[in-house]
Amino acid sequence: MSFTIGKIRGLQQITTSAGAFTICAMDHRGSLQNLLEKEWGRKIEFQEMVEFKMELCAVMSPYASAILLDPIYGAAPGIARGVLPGNIGLLVSVEATGYEASSAGRITKLLEGWSVEKVKRMGGSAVKILVYYRSDLPDIAKQQLKTIDEVASDCIKHDLPFLVEPVAYPVKGEKADSAEFAERKPVLVIETARQITELPIDVLKSEFPADLRYEKDEGKMFDYCSELNDVSKVPWVVLSAGVDYETFRQQVKIACKAGSSGFLGGRAIWQELVKFKDRGARTNFLRTTVVDRFKELADINSAFATPWFSKLGLKKNELAVLNENWYTNY
């Protein structure tokens, strides 16, 4: 396996020097706005979303290998306001918020007016897409794979790393919180990893392959993660979704021990912030609890994460083979 130079540079920019993904996600749009509106009991304006993210980005950047931002409220202000330092990697999402419901399931749309080319042009280090995905529904899965494949082609063209975040969802007759859906989770997540990483993508941002509200056996969780690691052709990281922090910490540790290359965590790390209407109290919680959590997760990465290049059978100092004519052939 040999990587292209732009993808290597992008991966180096979003990982630690040891090759782990220690990334704070704050690319939320609809979900964050809903949370804030519910807690604050009023409409949340554009500029308030920007300010919320800018404070989060400013405080977390020094501890993160990279920050995941959205193109509307986050990425450009992060740069223009000097809140995202130049030495921290920048991931930018390309999907439209939410999804289109069809009889067959959820369909992901790309954000109109936005593109991989723009992520590259603005100095982004990598591209991320969230796709709702049911590995057991081949028709809708096929449509989603087609979208991923198109974005993957653009990422190859611009030589940018591509991270894919598939998220399972309940279809009719199922309930997300039920024991039945929890029981299906490992198979859904693992089969998804197998299907998605057949495509020319670079990193899988995976759900944890078990619902910890029902699954209490750490040995089983480890086995699921090992299976996920076996089927994934690319390095993978754990996403946090909305689980509580203690659960996420447990998931990251188990996943890393089973072969994961780190985490890309959002709400599990900072979601209580939305409860503080008072700016001072919010800042205080951010600078203490949220920072401490992130540092703890970074320590787990340092101890247990598999470097992205090792997962690919590469050495840190031998990531690509080059000859004298590299620059003309590139």
Place this chain on the structure above:
Amino acid sequence: MSFTIGKIRGLQQITTSAGAFTICAMDHRGSLQNLLEKEWGRKIEFQEMVEFKMELCAVMSPYASAILLDPIYGAAPGIARGVLPGNIGLLVSVEATGYEASSAGRITKLLEGWSVEKVKRMGGSAVKILVYYRSDLPDIAKQQLKTIDEVASDCIKHDLPFLVEPVAYPVKGEKADSAEFAERKPVLVIETARQITELPIDVLKSEFPADLRYEKDEGKMFDYCSELNDVSKVPWVVLSAGVDYETFRQQVKIACKAGSSGFLGGRAIWQELVKFKDRGARTNFLRTTVVDRFKELADINSAFATPWFSKLGLKKNELAVLNENWYTNY
């Protein structure tokens, strides 16, 4: 003045958090090969050039805000071998080594098979061009300005910062080492700065506007630098050419006090390395003397350099004005 987001991100990547250029140049090709062949008394092969640069890059990166590499021996191996960390900026040169001699003067050519687009694709943070330039020879200057302008357009297209390094040279009847040429130096360098920064470039990599073998008056040197600072429409940094380290240190200090945003230094910092045929002795000199020099220059930057955004009248946290539709209009 308002910057585009890609240019801002690139400038943030190649500067310190305070906004200073603390950059180690090692993009030398012909000049370095000649030096090595002269000192080692034999032909120097491609791979030896690569190894020389890789060691230099590995040792200097932790102290630099960015590294300037060439596309043949340096940039791609630096990435592929993990020698250039992801959190250090990467500048890549686009000119062919040397120049084409014409009756009117020296003409710069771009490296065939290489381009701004490739610098962007590989994850470079900024583009650099060296041009031989005589501000008092309008015909040849016009040709050189045209080349710079073309590269500037490509950099705007790919939203990459563009650094231009004009270097004065003796024409017929002149001698580079003479008192006469030294006397013309301030005017040549200052007028060059005025002419070059009329173009849409982002940073001027300038010669020091005096020859210290002849000019001993620090007050005069400061005045020349202040004049250069006044005529330059963009942030500027001092290049080192082949002067000895003590001279370069003096130049950087005076230039920074007069408004420069730092330095982009090469041979003055590391040129004695070529004298060591023995790898162990060379490594030792690199890890001690060369590193100490660079740290000393970085300290001068910390104390005296003008942040690039300040030179442009911008604030670190207000580098561009964005509206809600930024992502669609970009």
